[in-house]
Amino acid sequence: MNHTPHQVAITGLTKRFGARLVLDNVSLAVDTGQTVALIGPSGAGKSTLLRCINGLNTFEAGEIRVGPHVLRPGHDHGGAPVRQVRRVFGMIFQDFQLFPHLTALENVIEAPVHVLGAGRHEAARRGRQLLQRVGLGDRAGAYPRELSGGQKQRVAIARALAMEPRGLLCDEITSSLDPELKCEVLAVLEDLRRDGLTLLLVTHEIGFARRAADRVIVLADGRVVEEGPPNEVLGNPQAARTQRFLSQLLM
Amino acid sequence: MPKTVHLRALGSLLSALAVLCCQAACDGAGKPAEPRPLRWAADAEGGAPYIFKDPDDPAKTVGFEVDLAGALARELGRAIEWVQYDYIRLLAGLDRRDFDFAMNGIEVTPDRAKAFRLSRPYYVYTEQLVVRAEEDRFTTLEDCLAMDAVVGTLDDTAAKRLLDQLGIRTRSYDNQTEPYLDLQNGNVDAVFLDLPIAMYYAAGNKKLKFVGQPLNPGYYAIVFRKDQEELATEVDKAIEHLLESGELKRIYEKWRLWNADQARLHSGEIQDVLRESSGKWTPAVYVPLLLQGAAVTIEISILSMALAVLLGLPLALARLYGPWPVRAAATVYVEFFRGIPVLLLLYFLYYGLPAISDRYDLWIDLRLAPMTAAILGFGLNYAAYEAEIYRAGVRSVPAGQWEAAASLGMSRWLTFRRIVFPQAVRVILPPMTNDFVALFKDTSLVSIVAVVELTKQYQILSKSSLKYLEIGAATALLYLVMSVPLGYLSRRLEHRWGKGQ
Ligand SMILES: Nc1ncnc2c1ncn2[C@@H]1O[C@H](COP(=O)(O)OP(=O)(O)OP(=O)(O)O)[C@@H](O)[C@H]1O
Ligand SMILES: [Mg+2]
Numbered sequence: 001m002n003h004t005p006h007q008v009a010i011t012g013l014t015k016r017f018g019a020r021l022v023l024d025n026v027s028l029a030v031d032t033g034q035t036v037a038l039i040g041p042s043g044a045g046k047s048t049l050l051r052c053i054n055g056l057n058t059f060e061a062g063e064i065r066v067g068p069h070v071l072r073p074g075h076d077h078g079g080a081p082v083r084q085v086r087r088v089f090g091m092i093f094q095d096f097q098l099f100p101h102l103t104a105l106e107n108v109i110e111a112p113v114h115v116l117g118a119g120r121h122e123a124a125r126r127g128r129q130l131l132q133r134v135g136l137g138d139r140a141g142a143y144p145r146e147l148s149g150g151q152k153q154r155v156a157i158a159r160a161l162a163m164e165p166r167g168l169l170c171d172e173i174t175s176s177l178d179p180e181l182k183c184e185v186l187a188v189l190e191d192l193r194r195d196g197l198t199l200l201l202v203t204h205e206i207g208f209a210r211r212a213a214d215r216v217i218v219l220a221d222g223r224v225v226e227e228g229p230p231n232e233v234l235g236n237p238q239a240a241r242t243q244r245f246l247s248q249l250l251m
Numbered sequence: 252m253p254k255t256v257h258l259r260a261l262g263s264l265l266s267a268l269a270v271l272c273c274q275a276a277c278d279g280a281g282k283p284a285e286p287r288p289l290r291w292a293a294d295a296e297g298g299a300p301y302i303f304k305d306p307d308d309p310a311k312t313v314g315f316e317v318d319l320a321g322a323l324a325r326e327l328g329r330a331i332e333w334v335q336y337d338y339i340r341l342l343a344g345l346d347r348r349d350f351d352f353a354m355n356g357i358e359v360t361p362d363r364a365k366a367f368r369l370s371r372p373y374y375v376y377t378e379q380l381v382v383r384a385e386e387d388r389f390t391t392l393e394d395c396l397a398m399d400a401v402v403g404t405l406d407d408t409a410a411k412r413l414l415d416q417l418g419i420r421t422r423s424y425d426n427q428t429e430p431y432l433d434l435q436n437g438n439v440d441a442v443f444l445d446l447p448i449a450m451y452y453a454a455g456n457k458k459l460k461f462v463g464q465p466l467n468p469g470y471y472a473i474v475f476r477k478d479q480e481e482l483a484t485e486v487d488k489a490i491e492h493l494l495e496s497g498e499l500k501r502i503y504e505k506w507r508l509w510n511a512d513q514a515r516l517h518s519g520e521i522q523d524v525l526r527e528s529s530g531k532w533t534p535a536v537y538v539p540l541l542l543q544g545a546a547v548t549i550e551i552s553i554l555s556m557a558l559a560v561l562l563g564l565p566l567a568l569a570r571l572y573g574p575w576p577v578r579a580a581a582t583v584y585v586e587f588f589r590g591i592p593v594l595l596l597l598y599f600l601y602y603g604l605p606a607i608s609d610r611y612d613l614w615i616d617l618r619l620a621p622m623t624a625a626i627l628g629f630g631l632n633y634a635a636y637e638a639e640i641y642r643a644g645v646r647s648v649p650a651g652q653w654e655a656a657a658s659l660g661m662s663r664w665l666t667f668r669r670i671v672f673p674q675a676v677r678v679i680l681p682p683m684t685n686d687f688v689a690l691f692k693d694t695s696l697v698s699i700v701a702v703v704e705l706t707k708q709y710q711i712l713s714k715s716s717l718k719y720l721e722i723g724a725a726t727a728l729l730y731l732v733m734s735v736p737l738g739y740l741s742r743r744l745e746h747r748w749g750k751g752q
Pocket of ligand 2: 046047048171
């Protein structure tokens with residue numbers, strides 16, 4: 001078996017919704033421990049790409065390698081490769097998707113207890129540590145409706161971390177937050193990055209991408225139009241599509 | 252000339268002729284014009300030998316009361332026209348002036364004598380105990396009591412009252428065929444009913460036998476409203492004349508109903524025959540009986556709902572996630588049971604199934620006990636509704652919740668159980684509680700399978716006592732006392748389950 005040094009290696013990924021081509025022969029790679037910012041205009045296919053990596057969407061052609069696990073077209077939603085890939089990457093959503101009937105701590109320990117079979121006591125101890133880590137040590141007993149947006153998103157991060165993934169897929173996880181709340185969440189991400197987690201982030205936070213990303217990938221109309229270090233791609237974009245997108249973003 | 256005008260002209264000509272003829276005919280005697288026919292109400296459904304459809308010619312009604320009505324019409328010089336009316340609603344119908352009088356084996360009781368104008372008795376009935384041919388445990392009512400037998404009888408009859416007085420377990424029916432059918436099928440241990448009924452339905456049946464002597468004599472009378480004194484007096488005279496002329500005896504002999512007891516008819520003044528003590532229907536008497544009915548209502552409601560809730564979930568899951576044949580089957584189930592009246596279902600389960608197992612000689616006994624049939628009927632019916640409620644509840648949980656759980660590695664079943672269902676419950680619970688209250692009230696239908704629940708008990712009691720309003724109010728109060736807390740409970744649950752929102 002051919003082991004790539006990459007955490008994620010995507011080749012020739014093609015995805016259609018009906019007749020609409022949403023991802024058009026996309027290839028990219030993310031190294032272990034890297035932070036990659038995925039930017040691009042609305043409808044470019046960024047969310048779809050992340051969802052394909054997490055096995056939430058199937059695709060028509062190409063392959064997605066995550067460590068030693070490979071997703072191919074027509075894979076089964078609950079099949080073994082998908083389950084293994086999900087153990088490597090956790091996913092965080094723009095609209096949090098906390099379980100509303102469970103407290104913050106219960107949200108965090110749900111999967112460890114019921115998927116990994118962890119003891120309730122031990123899981124709760126670790127869950128508290130994780131909440132501590134995202135700055136919510138004192139809100140373990142709160143229900144999602146009692147939390148602010150930023151707090152909810154940090155619980156969602158703790159929940160994903162509880163499964164001990166090697167990396168996180170983050171889909172515009174600060175987009176629905178006020179500026180101060182964004183900072184809370186971004187601070188947590190930077191902290192995770194320092195701890196060596198692989199991060200693939202869809203984001204519109206150009207400042208954050210410039211500061212924290214190792215690499216920026218620009219996706220437009222289902223294609224990778226440019227990629228490279230943040231200061232090059234964001235400071236001196238080569239592709240016309242990137243230039244147009246960045247100037248719109250600054251308006 | 253247009254046809255209508257033509258007909259109208261012909262019509263007026265004919266009526267003018269009729270008036271002329273009548274005047275000519277009546278002039279001498281000075282009698283008024285031919286009066287309109289009297290309307291006589293009776294229930295021909297399973298009503299032999301009183302009044303029933305002639306088996307040889309279903310267009311005809313026959314019976315000893317049909318013959319009696321004919322004889323009365325001749326005596327009164329006035330046509331008597333029969334109208335079909337449910338036996339149990341005869342007195343209410345008379346009150347409503349739907350007809351002129353009721354004659355249908357109606358027993359003389361003090362309460363009826365108080366509320367209605369009863370004619371002089373036209374028949375002396377006795378009651379007969381009937382058991383299965385192989386029965387050797389009991390021959391008297393006292394034996395039945397000792398053996399804790401269940402005795403079938405008719406609602407609101409002297410037979411039923413006597414059984415109740417003795418404290419014998421009864422099952423009451425609203426027609427005369429079913430008790431003997433149930434006796435034969437083993438659903439009751441004996442049947443205690445008026446001799447004419449027993450004579451007609453059981454005497455020729457080799458699987459049944461009469462035991463003991465006929466007992467508890469009483470009288471049948473024709474019932475009028477109090478404001479019909481004039482007509483009632485005429486009818487009294489006519490009955491007396493039929494009795495003296497021997498015509499009544501001839502009718503009864505024809506139907507093999509004549510016996511020595513009929514001699515009492517000669518002295519039959521209403522006042523003499525009122526043997527039952529009146530004014531006994533105090534709340535102390537009827538409230539315990541209503542409470543018994545309420546207990547049955549609660550039992551049926553809870554058990555049916557439990558069945559519906561248990562059965563509804565797999566149905567909903569099948570419709571939501573099943574492969575297509577399973578999904579189609581579940582859809583057919585839901586549409587079928589939502590589409591047929593629960594009354595029909597109850598009839599089928601209780602009367603239809605035994606007929607099937609008899610007909611095809613099945614090894615399995617499909618004779619359901621009344622309670623089983625009731626619970627099964629409502630459970631199957633409401634399962635269809637609950638399935639739809641579950642389905643709507645599950646679908647109300649956003650797809651994002653499924654995806655979030657999936658990305659955490661949770662399987663679909665685990666996600667359903669731990670994440671989706673607990674959230675759906677908050678959507679499911681209010682309509683489900685509504686359904687429970689609806690079911691609770693629907694249980695009043697089960698009287699047709701010989702279960703006496705609250706509404707049935709009300710019917711029986713109010714008809715025996717004629718205290719429709721008072722007992723009706725007590726019954727309504729009982730329903731409210733039960734259903735209002737249910738609504739309260741539902742709001743509490745909604746609040747509790749909804750705390751995570
Ligand atoms: N479930 C779906 N069915 C049909 N079309 C879809 C579906 N999901 C996404 N699409 C289409 O695919 C295209 C890419 O969508 P996607 O959500 O990946 O874009 P995006 O880059 O994440 O955009 P945004 O920045 O607005 O989130 C869009 O044109 C969208 O309309
Ligand atoms: Mg998106």
